[in-house]
Structures are given as C-alpha cells and as structure tokens.
Amino acid sequence: MREVPLRLWQLIAAAVIFFLVGTHLIIMHLGDILSFFGADMGEPTAWSSVMERASSAWWTVFYGIVLAAVLYHGFLGLRNVISELSLSPAAMRVINRALIVVGIGIFAFALYIPIST
Amino acid sequence: MSNNGENQGSVSKLTLKVQRYNPDRDKAPYMQEFTLPFRKGMTVLDGLLYIRENIDSSLAFRASCRMGICGACAMLINNLPRLACHTPVEEIGEFTLEIKPLPNFAIVKDLVPDTSSMFEKHASVKPYLMRDDQEEMEHPTAEFVQSPDELESYLQFAYCIKCGACVAACPTSATGKLYLGPQALTQAYRYCGDSRDNKSGERISAVDPYYGVWGCHFAGACSQVCPKGVDPALAIQLLRRKVFAQSLGGKERTPSPVAAPPTGSKEKIPVPEFTVTQDDRS
Amino acid sequence: MKAQSSERRYLENYLGIKGWVWGGRYRLERYLYTLHRISGLALLFYFLLHIAMNGFRLSSGESWTSLMDIFDTPIVKFGEYLVLAGFTFHALNGLRLILQELGYTLGRPKPPVYPYVDALERRRPIVFVMGGVIIILLVVFIFNFI
Numbered sequence: 001m002r003e004v005p006l007r008l009w010q011l012i013a014a015a016v017i018f019f020l021v022g023t024h025l026i027i028m029h030l031g032d033i034l035s036f037f038g039a040d041m042g043e044p045t046a047w048s049s050v051m052e053r054a055s056s057a058w059w060t061v062f063y064g065i066v067l068a069a070v071l072y073h074g075f076l077g078l079r080n081v082i083s084e085l086s087l088s089p090a091a092m093r094v095i096n097r098a099l100i101v102v103g104i105g106i107f108a109f110a111l112y113i114p115i116s117t
Numbered sequence: 118m119s120n121n122g123e124n125q126g127s128v129s130k131l132t133l134k135v136q137r138y139n140p141d142r143d144k145a146p147y148m149q150e151f152t153l154p155f156r157k158g159m160t161v162l163d164g165l166l167y168i169r170e171n172i173d174s175s176l177a178f179r180a181s182c183r184m185g186i187c188g189a190c191a192m193l194i195n196n197l198p199r200l201a202c203h204t205p206v207e208e209i210g211e212f213t214l215e216i217k218p219l220p221n222f223a224i225v226k227d228l229v230p231d232t233s234s235m236f237e238k239h240a241s242v243k244p245y246l247m248r249d250d251q252e253e254m255e256h257p258t259a260e261f262v263q264s265p266d267e268l269e270s271y272l273q274f275a276y277c278i279k280c281g282a283c284v285a286a287c288p289t290s291a292t293g294k295l296y297l298g299p300q301a302l303t304q305a306y307r308y309c310g311d312s313r314d315n316k317s318g319e320r321i322s323a324v325d326p327y328y329g330v331w332g333c334h335f336a337g338a339c340s341q342v343c344p345k346g347v348d349p350a351l352a353i354q355l356l357r358r359k360v361f362a363q364s365l366g367g368k369e370r371t372p373s374p375v376a377a378p379p380t381g382s383k384e385k386i387p388v389p390e391f392t393v394t395q396d397d398r399s
Numbered sequence: 400m401k402a403q404s405s406e407r408r409y410l411e412n413y414l415g416i417k418g419w420v421w422g423g424r425y426r427l428e429r430y431l432y433t434l435h436r437i438s439g440l441a442l443l444f445y446f447l448l449h450i451a452m453n454g455f456r457l458s459s460g461e462s463w464t465s466l467m468d469i470f471d472t473p474i475v476k477f478g479e480y481l482v483l484a485g486f487t488f489h490a491l492n493g494l495r496l497i498l499q500e501l502g503y504t505l506g507r508p509k510p511p512v513y514p515y516v517d518a519l520e521r522r523r524p525i526v527f528v529m530g531g532v533i534i535i536l537l538v539v540f541i542f543n544f545i
Contacts, residue, residue, distance in 0.1 A: 223409035291418025346511025358502035
C-alpha cells in the first residue's frame with residue numbers, strides 16, 4: 001500500500017489542529033488574557049458552560065472535527081514512531097489494525113459525550 | 118619533533134582512547150588507551166597509523182586514500198561521525214580523543230563497521246539513469262544535453278563517497294534497520310533530479326514505504342556530519358516534495374534529448390612528425 | 400575458517416531508542432526533532448486522558464463539578480501550562496517542518512565549496528524566529544496561570 005495519502009492527510013490534519021485546537025486552548029486556558037482584550041468567556045469549565053457548548057450543534061461539529069483530526073494525526077504519528085523500532089511485518093500489521101480499531105472506538109465514545117449530555 | 122611540540126605550547130602527547138573488539142576473543146567491546154607523540158598538522162588517521170606501526174599491530178581499521186576521497190575511514194570521533202583522514206587533531210581542540218566504530222552498523226572488528234546494509238539499500242533505490250529510449254541507452258550515438266543549471270540542481274548530491282557518516286548520525290537509523298537511510302535517499306533524489314532521467318516514478322515507489330522517505334524527520338544531523346558537503350537532509354526534503362507532487366498527479370518530465378550531431382568540423386591539427394601512426398606500426 | 404567467517408554474526412552496534420534522545424555533539428535541529436517527538440507523544444497521552452476525564456460528564460453534573468474542584472490545585476495548573484507549552488511548541492515547530500519537508504524555504508542545492516554550509520545552516524534564522532515566537536508566547540501564557 002502506498003504511504004503518500006496517509007502522510008498527506010496527516011499534514012492536512014495538522015493544519016486543522018493548528019487552528020481548531022488552537023481556538024479550543026485559547027478559550028479554555030487563556031481566559032484572563034482574552035478578557036484583557038475585552039472578550040470575556042466566563043468560566044469555561046463550569047458545568048453550565050460545558051452544557052451550553054454540548055447542546056450547540058456548532059460546537060458538536062467543532063469537537064467532532066477536532067476529535068477526528070487529533071486522533072488521526074496522533075495515532076498515525078504513534079504508528080510512525082513504532083514503525084521505526086524494526087518490528088516484524090506481522091507485528092506491524094497487528095499494531096496498525098489495533099490502532100485503527102482503538103482510534104475508531106475512542107472517536108465514537110468521545111463524540112457520544114457531547115451528543116448524549 | 119620537540120620543536121613542533123614547543124610550538125603547540127605544552128602539548129606534545131596525544132591520547133587516543135580506542136574501542137577494541139575482536140569477535141574471536143572478546144564478548145563485548147572495551148576501550149583501550151594509547152599515548153603517542155603529537156606532531157603539528159596530525160590527523161586522527163595519522164594517530165591510528167602510528168599506533169598500528171609502533172604500538173599495537175593488531176588494531177583494525179579501514180583506510181585507503183588518506184584524502185577524503187574513498188570514504189573508508191569514517192568513524193565516531195569524540196561522539197561525532199567523521200572521516201579520520203579529514204580530521205586534524207587541532208581542529209577538535211582536544212588532545213584526548215575517544216574513537217569508536219560508526220554506530221548504526223554492525224562491528225566487524227575494532228573500528229571496522231560492516232557497511233554492506235548501506236550498499237544494499239543504495240542499490241534498492243535504482244541509482245542510475247533510466248529512460249524510455251532503451252536503444253540509445255545501450256548503443257549511444259551522442260551525449261544527452263544538460264544545461265549548467267540542470268547540472269547544478271543535483272550536482273551537490275553526486276559527491277557522495279558512501280562513507281556512512283550520515284547513517285551513523287541519523288536518529289531514525291538508530292532503531293530502524295529497514296530505514297533506507299540518508300545515503301540511499303539522497304542518491305534516489307540525485308537521479309530523480311537529473312534532467313536526463315525520466316523514470317523517477319520507479320524510484321519513488323522504492324522510497325514510498327514507511328521505511329523510505331517518511332522515516333526522515335529532518336533532524337539535519339546527516340548534513341552536519343557529511344564530510345563532502347552533500348547535504349542529505351536537503352535532498353530528502355526535495356525527494357519528499359517529488360513524492361507528494363507525483364501523488365497529486367505530477368507528470369514525469371521529458372528527458373533531455375540526445376545532442377544534435379555537430380554541424381561542420383574544425384580543421385584538424387596536423388599530427389606531429391614524431392608521432393607513431395597506425396601505418397608505421399603495420 | 401573461511402567458511403565460518405561468512406556465517407559469523409557481526410556485533411550489532413545500533414544506538415537504539417537512546418539514539419533518538421541522546422544525539423552526541425549535534426546542533427539545534429537534532430534536538431528539536433527529539434522534543435517534537437516527545438511533545439507529540441505526550442500530547443497524544445494527554446488527549447486520551449482528556450477524553451477519559453470528559454467521560455465523567457456522562458454520569459452527572461455533580462461528578463463533573465467535583466472533578467473540577469479536585470483539579471483546582473497548583474500542580475494541575477502547572478500540568479495545564481505544560482500541555483499548552485507542548486502544544487505551542489509542537490504546532491509552531493510542526494509548521495516549520497511542514498514547510499521545510501515540502502521543500503519550501505530551503506533554497507536550491509548549492510555546489511559544495513569548502514567550508515560546507517548546508518541548507519539548514521543557511522536558513523537558521525527561521526529556527527531562531529520560531530524559537531523567539533514560542534518563547535514570547537510561553538511567557539505571555541504565564542500571566543494566565545498566576
């Protein structure tokens with residue numbers, strides 16, 4: 001199988017992560033700096049604001065894209081690191097499949113959280 | 118001799134800590150210390166030759182040309198892969214040197230690495246010109262046209278002497294035994310970037326697996342240690358660009374044509390009288 | 400003896416995983432590579448932890464709020480800062496890597512004339528600018544954590 005498409009999507013996922021996770025981190029962790037610039041987001045980890053985001057379709061789509069991008073980029077990166085350890089092709093096949101299954105499982109579970117609450 | 122020593126300040130002795138390993142006798146490599154006279158302008162290879170001639174004739178290392186052409190004497194000198202013949206002791210600035218065989222290769226004996234894996238990988242990327250016109254390749258009628266600009270776009274990568282210093286420096290080669298390594302990937306680009314070649318697709322499929330061009334993470338250590346200024350890191354990024362371009366529908370280039378036959382000829386210079394011609398001999 | 404020598408297994412001398420971290424006397428980019436790898440794996444680990452933590456929301460609002468109360472300590476705050484720092488480094492260094500690994504900003508091959516200067520060395524200012532931006536951002540972020 002050709003490796004190029006995997007790596008091309010990893011770069012595209014990186015660009016998506018750069019902007020979306022960047023936004024997420026600014027909102028979640030840099031509240032004081034944001035309010036200094038006049039954008040008060042309230043307490044982002046309070047139960048009410050968490051629920052507010054979870055009930056919004058926009059935020060759910062946002063989290064869905066972030067999840068897919070980060071899981072793909074991260075798990076492919078992990079697989080690339082493992083692939084440099086000179087494991088046998090059979091072991092690599094097992095690891096590749098395991099990472100795909102685990103990744104899809106985590107994606108489904110994590111997306112279920114904002115949808116169900 | 119003593120005068121030279123005085124010119125160097127107080128330094129007149131050189132200490133080489135050399136890693137020894139004899140597969141017939143030793144279970145594991147060990148370090149052995151040699152003290153020898155220091156002479157101005159001395160290279161590390163001079164030191165090793167002195168040891169072999171005067172102290173311990175059983176010390177094994179590979180060296181041939183003594184001038185950075187053959188690439189046989191690459192070794193790990195003070196934790197940096199370099200050519201022993203190309204490394205004056207004064208350039209390092211220390212007079213106690215630690216010399217080990219190149220890492221990321223197997224050890225044959227003492228300082229001799231087994232570089233056969235590198236040559237196998239080098240062969241696997243098809244490092245030769247490939248063209249559609251097989252007839253012209255086998256029975257050439259004239260040279261292929263190449264402009265100086267086209268030459269310069271790959272010339273730097275053609276200076277590789279296959280010493281293995283880049284592979285020893287590469288962090289991916291430290292674990293990835295399958296990884297093609299900076300040497301082979303650079304040679305893959307050297308031919309992909311050659312205007313006379315038009316089958317880079319075959320080479321690209323050879324470097325596309327995960328152990329090919331994707332194993333490079335641009336640590337740049339290979340370019341730092343290359344004794345010939347080949348810059349493998351640059352070549353691998355350019356190769357990667359070609360791989361991406363090809364996957365996005367990039368076309369193979371039209372290879373440079375065969376040079377036109379010369380029109381008209383200059384007047385021949387007369388053969389000097391003292392030259393023995395074909396007729397005289399028969 | 401001859402026949403034996405072809406069968407002899409030479410002593411393997413791979414640096415192994417140690418070679419990823421410890422590089423010897425190499426320059427900056429070699430260690431940026433190490434840091435990129437470590438920060439990437441750490442961020443992936445944090446991301447999975449983060450999802451597991453969010454799983455608490457499934458049971459009840461109280462369990463979420465009590466979890467947030469437990470996390471309101473200086474050590475966790477410092478951990479959050481590390482995540483932010485790791486992301487900032489991985490993102491900006493990754494941006495540089497994407498550009499350079501696609502062959503941009505590296506310039507054309509040059510004939511090797513002694514003393515050899517390779518493409519990374521010629522474009523060292525890019526790394527300095529990137530490092531400067533990262534350091535400024537990390538210093539600014541500190542104000543949010545004190």
